[in-house]
Amino acid sequence: MTTIKMKVNGISVSAEVDGNLRLLDFLRENLDLTGTKEGCAVGECGACTVIMDGKAVCSCLLLAAQCHGAEVTTVEALQRDPVGKRLQHAFVEHGGVQCGFCTPGVLLSTKALLDSNPQPSDADIKEALEGNLCRCTGYQPIIKSIKAVLKAR
Incomplete structure (x- = not known):
């Protein structure tokens, strides 16, 4: 022990x-x-x-x-974090949540990216999500959700 x-x-x-x-x-x-x-x-x-x-x-x-x-x-901490809260709402609003299994990991990969790079490029977003597989293949709505958060800033 x-x-x-x-x-x-x-x-x-x-x-x-x-x-x-x-x-x-x-x-x-x-x-x-x-x-x-x-x-x-x-x-x-x-x-x-x-x-x-x-x-x-x-x-x-x-x-x-x-x-x-x-x-x-x-992922439980995101509800108390302004960026995390915006990400969660955007994922719901823009269809970034499908079956939901990948969502906690995707949200945290995105949060880590935005904490280190508040204005990431499309290439930065895709690189940050490289290690997250979506079994529903919902990558476009996920990226759209992230971009909505960036646009709202």
Whole structure:
């Protein structure tokens, strides 16, 4: 067992975890933050994307112990963030949400992009979303939703 401390959605968390517990499982099972989804479990689909220390990462590829001292943001935190709130509304308004399985990861990849680059180009948006697969193939409405947020700024 390993003791970890981190901030999750702005709240300090401390826990004893097995050394092989993934961040994804820690968030879902220990903290009941079930918005983060498991898709492929090998870092290919992006459904489990969270923001760690300002960067979009696949939580299925990280051990919880590797995140000791980190700041992690999950999709649940977006409702309290002005940019996150605008993204969520735009995704609903412009059809960026279809079946919804990829949506948490896409939203967090986009949030990480906008936090580091408030005026991204089309190429920047596509690059930021490279690791997020939409099984409904709804990429155009997703990009339209992101552009609506940029336009509203």
